[in-house]
Amino acid sequence: xxxxxxxxxxxxxxxxxxxxxxxxxxxxxxxxxxxxxxxxxxxxxxxxxxxxxxxxxxxxxxxxxxxxxxxxxxxxxxxxxxxxxxxxxxxxxxxxxxxxxxxxxxxxxxxxxxxxxxxxxxxxxxxxxxxxxxxxxxxxxxxxxxxxxxxxxxxxxxxxxxxxxxxxxxxxxxxxxx
Amino acid sequence: xxxxxxxxxxxxxxxxxxxxxxxxxxxxxxxxxxxxxxxxxxxxxxxxxxxxxxxxxxxxxxxxxxxxxxxxxxxxxxxxxxxxxxxxxxxxxxxxxxxxxxxxxxxxxxxxxxxxxxxxxxxxxxxxxxxxxxxxxxxxxxxxxxxxxxxxxxxxxxxxxxxxxxxxxxxxxxxxxxxxxxxxxxxxxxxxxxxxxxxxxxxxxxxxxxxxxxxxxxxxxxxxxxxxxxxxxxxxxxxxxxxxxxxxxxxxxxxxxxxxxxxxxxxxxxxxxxxxxxxxxxx
Numbered sequence: 001x002x003x004x005x006x007x008x009x010x011x012x013x014x015x016x017x018x019x020x021x022x023x024x025x026x027x028x029x030x031x032x033x034x035x036x037x038x039x040x041x042x043x044x045x046x047x048x049x050x051x052x053x054x055x056x057x058x059x060x061x062x063x064x065x066x067x068x069x070x071x072x073x074x075x076x077x078x079x080x081x082x083x084x085x086x087x088x089x090x091x092x093x094x095x096x097x098x099x100x101x102x103x104x105x106x107x108x109x110x111x112x113x114x115x116x117x118x119x120x121x122x123x124x125x126x127x128x129x130x131x132x133x134x135x136x137x138x139x140x141x142x143x144x145x146x147x148x149x150x151x152x153x154x155x156x157x158x159x160x161x162x163x164x165x166x167x168x169x170x171x172x173x174x175x176x177x178x
Numbered sequence: 179x180x181x182x183x184x185x186x187x188x189x190x191x192x193x194x195x196x197x198x199x200x201x202x203x204x205x206x207x208x209x210x211x212x213x214x215x216x217x218x219x220x221x222x223x224x225x226x227x228x229x230x231x232x233x234x235x236x237x238x239x240x241x242x243x244x245x246x247x248x249x250x251x252x253x254x255x256x257x258x259x260x261x262x263x264x265x266x267x268x269x270x271x272x273x274x275x276x277x278x279x280x281x282x283x284x285x286x287x288x289x290x291x292x293x294x295x296x297x298x299x300x301x302x303x304x305x306x307x308x309x310x311x312x313x314x315x316x317x318x319x320x321x322x323x324x325x326x327x328x329x330x331x332x333x334x335x336x337x338x339x340x341x342x343x344x345x346x347x348x349x350x351x352x353x354x355x356x357x358x359x360x361x362x363x364x365x366x367x368x369x370x371x372x373x374x375x376x377x378x379x380x381x382x383x384x385x386x387x388x389x390x391x392x393x394x395x396x397x398x399x400x401x402x403x404x405x406x407x408x409x410x411x412x413x414x415x416x417x418x419x420x421x422x423x424x425x426x427x428x429x430x431x432x433x434x435x436x437x438x439x440x441x442x443x444x445x446x447x448x449x450x451x452x453x454x455x456x457x458x459x460x461x
Contacts, residue, residue, distance in 0.1 A: 020233035023306025027234075027316070028241045030307055030449040036386055039311035076219055077226040077317070078308045080209060080344050080351055083201030087194060126312075132202050135312040136358050146311045 005059045006172040011052060012066070014168075018044035019070055023078060033153075037145045040153040045070055046092060046121060047157055048165075050114055053096050054105045055169035064090045084128050091124070092117050111158055118154050122147050209344060210361065213328045220346040224321075227305065227349035231319070234305050238452070294412035294419035296460040299333075300324050303453050305349065314354040316340070318454055321348045326456050329416050331365065333455045337422045337445025338365065338410065342456065355391060356384050356448045367393060367423055368411035369440070375400040378411055381423075381442075390427055391442040398438075402429055408442050418459045 002008060022042045026033055033040045049070075052061050071086035079085070096117055103109040126142050129135035137146070214220065249256075285293065302320035320326050322345050330342045332352045341362055344351040353362035363384055369377045382394035393408075406426045412419025428441040 016229065017233055020230050020306070021237070022309040023230065023317070024234040024237040026309040027304060027307035028237055030451075031447075034311070034314075034449055036389065041311050042309045073222070073226055076222050077230070078306075078315075079310060079313060080205070080215075080315070081202055082205040082219075083198045087198045125310075128199075128202065129312045131199070132206055134206075134359065137312075150311070 002059050002061055007056075007059055007061060007169070010168065010172045011061055015045065015048055015066060015070060018048040019073065037141075038149040039146050040149040041122070041146070042157075043118065043121070043150070043154050044157065045074070046089070046117065047114070047154065047161065049089065049093060050096050050117055051110075051162070051165050053093065053100060054110050055166055055173070057169075057173060059173060063093045067093045081132070081134070084125065088121060088124055088128075092121055095120060107162060110162070111155065114158055115151065115155065118151055119147065122150055214322065214345050223346040224348045227317070227319070227346070230305055230317075242452075292460045294459070297418035297457045298460060300326055300456040300458065301453065302326075302456060304451055312358070314357040314448065315343070316352040316354065316451060316454070317349055318352055318456075319349055320456065321346045321350045323347055325458060326350050327458075331410070331417045331421060331457050333421060333446075333457060334451045334453065335446035337424055339444075339446050339448060339451060339454065341365075352454065354448050355381070355444065356386070356389075358384075363391065365417055365423070366411045366413040367408055367442075369393075369402050369406055369408050369426060371400060371402055371406055377402060377440075378413070379440075385441070388441070389444070389448075391424065391444055393440040393442060394432060394437070396438040396440055397436075402426055402440060404428065416459065418457055421457060 022044050025042050025044075033042070049063060049067055052063055052066075056063075067089035068086055071089040072082075074085040074089070075082045096113055099113050099116065100109075103113070126135055126137070126146070130137075135142075209215070215223075285291075300320055302318040302324075305317045305319050307317070308315040318332075326342060326345055328342055328345050331338055332340045332342060338355065340352045340354040340357070342350050343353040343359075343362065353359060355363040355365075357363070363381045365381045367379060367381055369379075371377075377396060377398045377400045379393045379396050381391050383392040384390075385392055404426055408423040408426060410417050410419060410421040410423060422445055424442045424444040426440055427443040430439050430441070431437075432439045
């Protein structure tokens with residue numbers, strides 16, 4: 001039960017920190033992240049949400065709800081264009097669930113699924129911004145200069161943060177004695 | 179698969195897609211038209227912005243710590259160079275003061291209250307940057323309550339870096355000159371050469387591969403040499419006159435050979451901005 005678990009505090013706090021770290025890291029390391037022609041986009045929020053699915057076990061975190069709320073905050077605060085991330089975050093959660101149920105959750109399957117999630121996420125982001133006229137990049141340059149570096153950065157995040165976060169969940173994911 | 183695309187699901191997906199794109203299109207249109215976003219959006223942004231500082235503060239502190247460490251290593255050299263400049267600066271400052279005084283008196287005599295060079299500034303610090311490869315946007319910690327309004331020019335370091343694109347009560351968004359949005363870098367600028375002749379124009383684009391600003395469609399015959407300083411011209415009535423933009427890097431003919439294209443090296447590196455100054459034209 002999510003409501004009885006200590007994760008009820010830990011999960012939202014982690015989500016909040018991930019949300020703000022995305023922007024803060026993009027600002028602090030903007031020289032490294034956005035050096036021409038490559039641009040790496042930090043997606044710690046996505047990492048936190050997807051890892052939430054892998055580590056929740058019996059707790060059943062209401063991930064879709066959290067995804068919608070963070071999506072709206074992301075739209076309003078970061079991009080100023082409402083409507084994209086509020087749909088995209090829950091979509092990725094759904095995708096992770098759809099693929100994840102066929103595999104037993106190990107590090108290797110998790111990183112594969114996260115890879116697919118990231119690729120779909122970035123592609124949908126590119127497509128939507130292309131349609132409303134914010135992105136002006138050809139598909140090949142998107143693949144080479146945005147998708148590849150972004151995947152690299154976020155997979156590094158994943159490798160570095162997977163075990164610490166799994167320990168965190170193991171520590172807090174204990175049902176209180178009733 | 180058949181179950182996935184059942185009728186109900188399909189209708190849901192289409193409705194969500196339409197809603198999503200409607201919202202996106204609507205908010206883009208709204209952003210271009212209105213001076214402030216709807217109240218509910220402002221409210222949300224203010225709350226998020228407030229909590230953002232809590233997380234952004236330690237990260238920024240860490241960065242400034244690293245920066246000061248790296249600066250420490252060449253402090254001695256820099257100090258010697260700067261000392262020389264400081265002595266010259268004192269003279270310039272005094273002269274500047276007297277000229278400003280004189281300017282004020284002359285303006286009074288002419289009964290000229292506000293000219294295009296009179297502006298006040300609001301200093302703000304950068305909270306975060308949009309984590310996106312399609313938008314070059316900063317979020318700064320001053321908003322409507324500090325007198326920031328939409329379309330004000332934003333300076334950092336020694337030159338112009340962008341324009342205010344959205345204003346909330348306590349924070350606002352800045353679109354950098356490097357943003358691909360066409361409205362973000364259309365500033366009226368002018369270049370004066372050594373003989374005092376002036377070329378007027380606007381910034382028409384940003385070349386990502388070289389990091390240079392473009393001033394296109396220049397039909398003037400005035401000769402502009404490399405290294406000439408470029409400033410805003412104050413035309414259009416939103417931007418004050420005399421904000422430093424950068425230096426001319428290259429002059430070339432445009433694709434049809436009829437007009438000139440002037441490439442400008444911006445004075446500030448757009449990827450390392452911590453403190454910004456918002457300039458407000460007095461009126």
